Amino acid sequence: MKALVMRGAGQFGIEEVPMPICGDDEVLVRVKSVAICGSDPVLLAGGSMKDGLPRSLPHIPGHEGAGVIEQIGKNVRGYKVGDAVAVESHLGCGYCENCQAGHYNLCMNFGKVELGHKQYGFTVPGCFAEYCVYRTEVLHKIPDNLTYDHGALTDTVATAFHLIQQAGVKPGGWTTIIGCGPVGMAMLMLCRAMGSKTIVLETGSRLKKAKEFGADYAIDFMDTDALEQVLAVTDHIGADQSFDCAGNRASMNLALHTCRRGGTVGLVAIPAKPEMEIDIKTIVWDEKKLVGSRGNPNCHKQVLEMMSAGYIEAEKMISHHFPLDQFKEALDLFTSRADGVVKVIITI
Structure with a gap:
């Protein structure tokens, strides 16, 4: 073969x-x-x-x-x-x-x-x-109304779904997604399906894709005032949950600071370097929860059902x-x- x-x-x-x-x-x-x-x-x-x-x-x-x-x-x-x-x-x-x-x-x-x-x-x-x-x-x-391509995409969508299982999504609230590659795109679709308003931070062609995929707001990650733009959208409160789908120091910083007090920061991207600086003081003073997520255990069946029903x-x-x-x-x-x-x- x-x-x-x-x-x-x-x-x-x-x-x-x-x-x-x-x-x-x-x-x-x-x-x-x-x-x-x-x-x-x-x-x-x-x-x-x-x-x-x-x-x-x-x-x-x-x-x-x-x-x-x-x-x-x-x-x-x-x-x-x-x-x-x-x-x-x-x-x-x-x-x-x-x-x-x-x-x-x-x-x-x-x-x-x-x-x-x-x-x-x-x-x-x-x-x-x-x-x-x-x-x-x-x-x-694979459900009868789906294709092999849907089956191949299940892993990506399930990876995003597992992070949501770990961190939660508040229906009617705000979600910030930093990085809109495949997992970020899947995260966007899932959060919208679960009733959350979405703000995506990306740049270039993927920023345009985020708009096409239905992001309520799509902000250029490279703008020096990106954080201020997110806070303005959320009445200077911040998002209920922020997901870092990029895995670098800048994206981690944005995920942490776009998240509201008492909110949750979810990490799914694997950084190139295992160590990076993080604002511990903000995590402690604002009681922000930091949640890691690896893989997609016990998620494929639910994701396939969501795709079959047309939610994703x-x-x-x-x-x-x-x-x-x-x-x-x-x-x-x-x-x-x-x-x-x-x-x-x-x-x-």
Whole structure:
């Protein structure tokens, strides 16, 4: 089969590789659609090696996928050949304290495949390939009125949804979203669907996209008075919740200071540097809650149902399609942010 194979930092291409073998507790999925995630360029460039990812080389990346089941293991129940499924990347060990509490994205055996943990596309082979094998715990049936592309977008929307689960959204209140890439766009759609008024801070073409996606206010992140503009919109109170979807010092500062007293600051973007200065005094004096969010545990089913019901029009995020053979061109476009790119889908 064809697959994208990473052999080192910045060394990757499409190769012919052996078909994966479906185990007794697994299903074989014929991959149809895979979305490029912001973590994929970092992984392929070798930027995640300091974190032990990928676990070994050569490696097949890809984790925002959807496809159709072509084979099931003898122990599999609840799925059949022909089922259309979306996949999630985190499979916890199932028995550590965090997994048993439902926090399998925080599995205490992360990275230890021999102890049962898998993260598809990172510690085990992913879905930038014609076929991939999965445990059923990470599968979610795609409703009949949705497409494989919807399935591939579920991971992104679910990542935004998990942060909302962590931080909350006040219906009728204000939400500030700093950074309107794919997760920020998903956050915008979700917050609007949940009854919140929205203020997006971005720049360039993505600022225009935020307006198209229905932001109540779209403010240029680069304006020196961006904070004052947000405060003016909210009667100088601030937003009930502010979400940093950019992951840099300036965006973190805006998220913190656009949030009202007693409000919540949600962090979902992974910064390039693990350390940055933060205004602790404001957090303490204004009793602002700072909430981190990783991945999207227990969110895919709800997101698929919201998309199926029409509450979330995730397909609007798709700006480009490429076949697997043109992955390099697709990745270059995605990383350059050219041509109005938001979400790029690889069709296989």
